[in-house]
Amino acid sequence: MNHALKTYQTWLNDSAVDEETKNELRGIADQPNEIEERFYKDLEFGTGGLRGVIGAGTNRMNRYSVARTTQGLADYLKKDGQDPAPSVVIAYDSRNQSPEFALEAALVCAGNGIKAYVFESLRPTPELSFFVRRLQASAGVVITASHNPPEYNGYKVYDGTGCQLVPELAEKVTARIREISSFGQVHKLEQTEAEQKKLLVWLGSNRDQEYIRAVASVSPRSEQMKSLAPQLKIIYTPLHGSGNRPVRDALDALGFTQVSVVSEQEHPDPGFSTVASPNPEEKDAFAMAIRMAEKEGADLIIGTDPDCDRMGAVVRGPDGKFEVLTGNQSGALMIHYLLSSLKETGALPDNGAVVKTIVTSEMGAAIADRYGVQTLNTLTGFKYIGELMTRFERDGSFRFLFGYEESYGYLAGNYARDKDAVLASALICEAAAYYKGQGKSLYDVLQELYRDYGYFKEALISRTFKGKDGVDKIHSIMEDWRSRPPHDVDGTRVVRALDYLEGIEGLRRENVMKFVLEDGSWFCLRPSGTEPKIKIYLAVRKTSNKEADQALKQISEAILTRID
Structure with missing residues (x-):
C-alpha cells in the first residue's frame, strides 16, 4: 500500500474525523488518482x-x-x-x-x-x-x-x-x-x-480606527491633502474582499470625498462571481471599474484583492483611455512621490532605506539613489522585507521608508510588517491628488520618470503544471537551466548567472535563478511558493519606449522557446 492510500485509510479509521468528511472520502474510493492527489503530501x-x-x-x-x-x-x-x-x-x-x-x-x-x-x-x-x-x-x-x-x-x-x-x-x-x-x-x-x-x-469594529490612524499617519503631505484630496475623483473596487470599509475609511481620513465603489463588487462573495480572478494584477478584474470610471469621468481607479494586501491602480493615458499600471510602475510612482515629498518638507532621513525583492524592477532603486536613499534586496516574499524592517528597528542601521514587490505589494511606515493595500490605496491616491494640483496625471509623471531614469520595462510569464507530475516538471525545468546555463540570449551575452540555491548576496538559499545580460537586461526563473507554477520574470532598460518593448519581446521569445 502506497503512502497516499495508507493515509487515506487512516482518515477513514480515525474516530476524530466526522462522518460528513468520511462520506466525502468514501465517494472517491474508486478514484486512485484523486486519492493520490489528496493524500500524497501535507500542505x-x-x-x-x-x-x-x-x-x-x-x-x-x-x-x-x-x-x-x-x-x-x-x-x-x-x-x-x-x-x-x-x-x-x-x-x-x-x-x-x-x-x-x-x-x-x-x-x-x-x-x-x-x-x-x-x-x-x-x-x-x-x-x-x-x-x-x-x-x-x-x-x-x-x-x-x-x-x-x-x-x-x-x-x-x-x-x-x-x-x-x-x-x-x-x-x-x-x-x-x-x-x-x-x-x-x-x-x-x-x-x-x-x-x-x-x-x-x-x-x-471599535478597534479599527487604531489601524486607520496608523495608515493615515504615513501621509507625507496630510495638511496639503485637506485642499487637494477633495478634487480627485476615485473609483474603487474591493473585488468582493475585505478592503471595502478600511480603504474607504483611510481615504476619508485623508480628506478624499469623491470616492465611488463598484457596487457589484462591493460586498463579500466567496465565489468572486463578477471576475475570472479576484486579482488586481489582471486587467480583466477592472472591467466594471473602468466602465464606471469612464461614465463618471474619474481620475483614478484602485482595486484590492480579497485579503486586501495587494493594490492595483488604473490611470488615464494620453488618449483618455484607462491603462492598468504594473506593480513596478505603481511602486516607482509611490517611491518618487514619497521621497520627493519628504525631501521637500525636510523630513528625509540621512539613513533612509527602500527594500525590494530580487525580481522587482531596478527603476525604484534608481529613483531612491537620486535622493541619497539606499536600496536593499531580499528574496521574493514580503516576510523578508518585514524581517529587514525589524532588524532596522532593533539596530538603527536604517530607517525604513518604503518596501515593495512587483506583485502589487507595498508598505510605508513602521506600524505593520506585511504589504498593505489600504496604505497603498491611500498613498497612490495622495500622489494622484498632489500631481493633479500641478496639472499632471499619474501617467504624465510616469513618462517624466522614464525620460529621467530610462525606460524600464518588465514582464512576468507563468507556466502552470498541476499535481504531482507538475511538481516534477517544474523541478526538471529548474535543473535544466542550472546544469546548462545560457551563454547568451538572442545574441546578448550573459554576464552573470546567479543561483540563489547557493546562498549568495547574503540571502538564504532558495530555488531561484537569475541571469543578467551585458546590456543590463535580466531574467529570473522561480517556482511559485503558493501555486503550481513556474514564474519567469523579465526586465529591460532602454532609451525609448519602442526599444524597451522590442527588447522585452525578443528576450521573452528566446527564453520561452527553451522552456516550452
Missing part, C-alpha cells in the same frame, strides 16, 4: 504560508488541516517560544469557510491555554499584522488564499513582530505539526467554554 508552508484547494485530505484545506496546523503552532509557542503566556490574533477574509476555519484555529488555541483574539468579521491581512504588534501577541493567523481562485483557502502564520514566518521559524512550526499523527492529539475547547475562560476574545 506545506510557502512564500504565503499554507494554501490549497478546499476539501478532505492532507493536501487540502479543511478543518482538520487547520486544527492540526494550529496544534503544531500552539506546541511551538509553548515549547519553543519565548512568551510564558502566549496569545494569538486571528483574522480572515471573504473566502469559503474562512470564518469556520478562523474559529477552529481559535478553539484549538484555547484548548492549549493560549488566548485567541479573533476579529468578529472579515478584516484585511495588514490589519492583522498591525494588531499582532498592537496587542503584543506571540503570533498571528490569517485565513486567506489571497487572490487564488474560489476553490482555494489558506492559513498564513505571523510571528510576534507581525511578520510572516521566515523559513527557519516555519520549519520549527512544521516540525511540531509533523509530531501530530492523529487528530485525537489536537486539544480543543467548545466556544462557550473558551469565551467564559477569556481564551476567546472577540475584536470588534
Whole structure:
C-alpha cells in the first residue's frame, strides 16, 4: 500500500474525523488518482504560508488541516517560544469557510491555554499584522488564499513582530505539526467554554480606527491633502474582499470625498462571481471599474484583492483611455512621490532605506539613489522585507521608508510588517491628488520618470503544471537551466548567472535563478511558493519606449522557446 492510500485509510479509521468528511472520502474510493492527489503530501508552508484547494485530505484545506496546523503552532509557542503566556490574533477574509476555519484555529488555541483574539468579521491581512504588534501577541493567523481562485483557502502564520514566518521559524512550526499523527492529539475547547475562560476574545469594529490612524499617519503631505484630496475623483473596487470599509475609511481620513465603489463588487462573495480572478494584477478584474470610471469621468481607479494586501491602480493615458499600471510602475510612482515629498518638507532621513525583492524592477532603486536613499534586496516574499524592517528597528542601521514587490505589494511606515493595500490605496491616491494640483496625471509623471531614469520595462510569464507530475516538471525545468546555463540570449551575452540555491548576496538559499545580460537586461526563473507554477520574470532598460518593448519581446521569445 502506497503512502497516499495508507493515509487515506487512516482518515477513514480515525474516530476524530466526522462522518460528513468520511462520506466525502468514501465517494472517491474508486478514484486512485484523486486519492493520490489528496493524500500524497501535507500542505506545506510557502512564500504565503499554507494554501490549497478546499476539501478532505492532507493536501487540502479543511478543518482538520487547520486544527492540526494550529496544534503544531500552539506546541511551538509553548515549547519553543519565548512568551510564558502566549496569545494569538486571528483574522480572515471573504473566502469559503474562512470564518469556520478562523474559529477552529481559535478553539484549538484555547484548548492549549493560549488566548485567541479573533476579529468578529472579515478584516484585511495588514490589519492583522498591525494588531499582532498592537496587542503584543506571540503570533498571528490569517485565513486567506489571497487572490487564488474560489476553490482555494489558506492559513498564513505571523510571528510576534507581525511578520510572516521566515523559513527557519516555519520549519520549527512544521516540525511540531509533523509530531501530530492523529487528530485525537489536537486539544480543543467548545466556544462557550473558551469565551467564559477569556481564551476567546472577540475584536470588534471599535478597534479599527487604531489601524486607520496608523495608515493615515504615513501621509507625507496630510495638511496639503485637506485642499487637494477633495478634487480627485476615485473609483474603487474591493473585488468582493475585505478592503471595502478600511480603504474607504483611510481615504476619508485623508480628506478624499469623491470616492465611488463598484457596487457589484462591493460586498463579500466567496465565489468572486463578477471576475475570472479576484486579482488586481489582471486587467480583466477592472472591467466594471473602468466602465464606471469612464461614465463618471474619474481620475483614478484602485482595486484590492480579497485579503486586501495587494493594490492595483488604473490611470488615464494620453488618449483618455484607462491603462492598468504594473506593480513596478505603481511602486516607482509611490517611491518618487514619497521621497520627493519628504525631501521637500525636510523630513528625509540621512539613513533612509527602500527594500525590494530580487525580481522587482531596478527603476525604484534608481529613483531612491537620486535622493541619497539606499536600496536593499531580499528574496521574493514580503516576510523578508518585514524581517529587514525589524532588524532596522532593533539596530538603527536604517530607517525604513518604503518596501515593495512587483506583485502589487507595498508598505510605508513602521506600524505593520506585511504589504498593505489600504496604505497603498491611500498613498497612490495622495500622489494622484498632489500631481493633479500641478496639472499632471499619474501617467504624465510616469513618462517624466522614464525620460529621467530610462525606460524600464518588465514582464512576468507563468507556466502552470498541476499535481504531482507538475511538481516534477517544474523541478526538471529548474535543473535544466542550472546544469546548462545560457551563454547568451538572442545574441546578448550573459554576464552573470546567479543561483540563489547557493546562498549568495547574503540571502538564504532558495530555488531561484537569475541571469543578467551585458546590456543590463535580466531574467529570473522561480517556482511559485503558493501555486503550481513556474514564474519567469523579465526586465529591460532602454532609451525609448519602442526599444524597451522590442527588447522585452525578443528576450521573452528566446527564453520561452527553451522552456516550452
